[in-house]
Amino acid sequence: MKSKKRVAAIVTEYRLNSHADVIVGKILEGFDHKGGGFPDLKVVTMYVDQFPDNDMSRALAKKHGFRLCRTIDEAVTLGGNKLVVDGVLLIGEHGKYPFNEKGQHLYPRRRFFEQTIAAFDRCRQVVPVFNDKHLSATWEDAHWMYQQARRRMIPFLAGSSLPLTWRKPPLTLPRGCEIEAAVALGYGGLESYGFHALETLQCMVERRKGFETGVRAVQFLAGPAIWQAMDRGEWSRELLEAGIALIPSKAKGDYRQAVAGNPGAGVFLIEYRDGLRAAVAMLNGYVYEGFSGAFAFACKLRGQAQPLATHFYLENRRPFGHFAYLVKAIEAMIQTGHPPYPVERTLLTTGVLDAVMTSRFEKNRRIETPHLDVRYTPTDWPFAPEPAPAPHD
Known part of the structure; x- marks a missing residue:
């Protein structure tokens, strides 16, 4: 012991x-x-x-x-x-x-x-x-x-605990995979929960070919501009709907209509330095917290016809078991003196979030981010194993 x-x-x-x-x-x-x-x-x-x-x-x-x-x-x-x-x-x-x-x-x-x-x-x-x-x-x-x-x-x-929580299905992307596009789905406060959604995106895409090299630019979208950008192909309807399909806590009907007029709805467009384009869709008014949260990720890998997607599954009641896996990561660092995954992930998501909030404040203009030349190599620290707590056990 x-x-x-x-x-x-x-x-x-x-x-x-x-x-x-x-x-x-x-x-x-x-x-x-x-x-x-x-x-x-x-x-x-x-x-x-x-x-x-x-x-x-x-x-x-x-x-x-x-x-x-x-x-x-x-x-x-x-x-x-x-x-x-x-x-x-x-x-x-x-x-x-x-x-x-x-x-x-x-x-x-x-x-x-x-x-x-x-x-x-x-x-x-x-x-x-x-x-x-x-x-x-x-x-x-x-x-x-x-x-x-x-x-x-x-x-x-x-x-936070999001990269460590349960994933349904338990998706881990292969190291060195070629990602053509990615979308993360979230809800809640654009800063407080937008960070969580960014983490779900980053803990997945950091495993792509070449690993992480940073972010070139970001832009916040709101209102009709969200769907205009989707219709132009700037972010993926297919990947958004693959993520939505895994989330149990959502409204009925069309997601475009559900978020219309909701001041908390928005999309973060992210241009990575290696050419990957990703989006974080905060669909407030359509998805909501429920028992297991409404964070999801979907991506398209080169050579695969179907998207890969997973729901980052939370336990939104005591004991909030997803935090146990964050505590285990903290414990591992304090016991060994070695962080189990790179702090650069959080440095980059912090910088992206700050730039997104600046874009939103400055009437949704595109913000170039030459300072976000953050490079790191991911680790294989595990996320929470099954079984996840059931909604009504």
């Missing part, structure tokens, strides 16, 4: 079903939140940025014996000159934080990271760091975080 590694949790808020709860709660109370199986991690300190009326962190600190700290430095060092943890979890999701003019939620992810590495620098030590979801709202902050981690040789993992 591996020894339990000590971790600090740095969170925006800790309430029922917040990201802090569904991630850190699995370390404290088991993968099922009822004592059923634990990762080899132990929460020893926690910094909480905001305390809503339904805060859980104070009661959990008493129950489990971890220390609630006033600063991030204290959570990592207990005020001494050595790090007292083997890993740091930065969970900057949920809580009351402002939005900027582009509609980006300004969670304090860079601040959390900056104060963490300041403690590392003071102690002249580093430990692995996990950052939940995208690195930051803006490319500038995200790239700065990435560069600081590289400079210090900090093992760095980021992203």
Whole structure:
């Protein structure tokens, strides 16, 4: 049995079903939140940025014996000159934080990271760091975080549970496959859930021939322009409908009519540097969360007549089991010192999302992205195995 590694949790808020709860709660109370199986991690300190009326962190600190700290430095060092943890979890999701003019939620992810590495620098030590979801709202902050981690040789993992959740059918693209076109399907907030849809796209297309070389340009589409671009062949109706076919939670009738007039509907067009063109379709008004979510992916491989498609299947009730596979990836990094998949995936999706939000703000103009020359090689870290939880078990 591996020894339990000590971790600090740095969170925006800790309430029922917040990201802090569904991630850190699995370390404290088991993968099922009822004592059923634990990762080899132990929460020893926690910094909480905001305390809503339904805060859980104070009661959990008493129950489990971890220390609630006033600063991030204290959570990592207990005020001494050595790090007292083997890993740091930065969970900057949920809580009351402002939005900027582009509609980006300004969670304090860079601040959390900056104060963490300041403690590392003071102690002249580093430990692995996990950052939940995208690195930051803006490319500038995200790239700065990435560069600081590289400079210090900090093992760095980021992203959400979407690349790790169940896939129905359990699709893995062959390494080096030739992808002719790809479409991801999503729902929810254009930034908050658009990131998830981008991750489902990226964790699949990164396996194509030549692996990832970055993104040349993006454009946000809304209203009739969505379907005009489809009719011109700029993104694929066939692939969209292959994804839709796998999603159980959708409205009846025509999807074009269902999303008409919905301010949350939109499409992200993505031009990769190697020539691949992909789209993320946020079909709010047609698909909805339901039990298993409405994230799907479809692509066309060279030489194959039929599209390949899969539904990224979630458990949208406690214990939110898809997060268990994110916790297992975090555990693997903290135990070994090696991230199980590249943080560059999250760096790229962060940059794409920022550019998409800029395109939307600037009346849907095409945004060239020479800065997104992000190159990396994918790994074969597994996603959740069957069986997936049934909707009514």
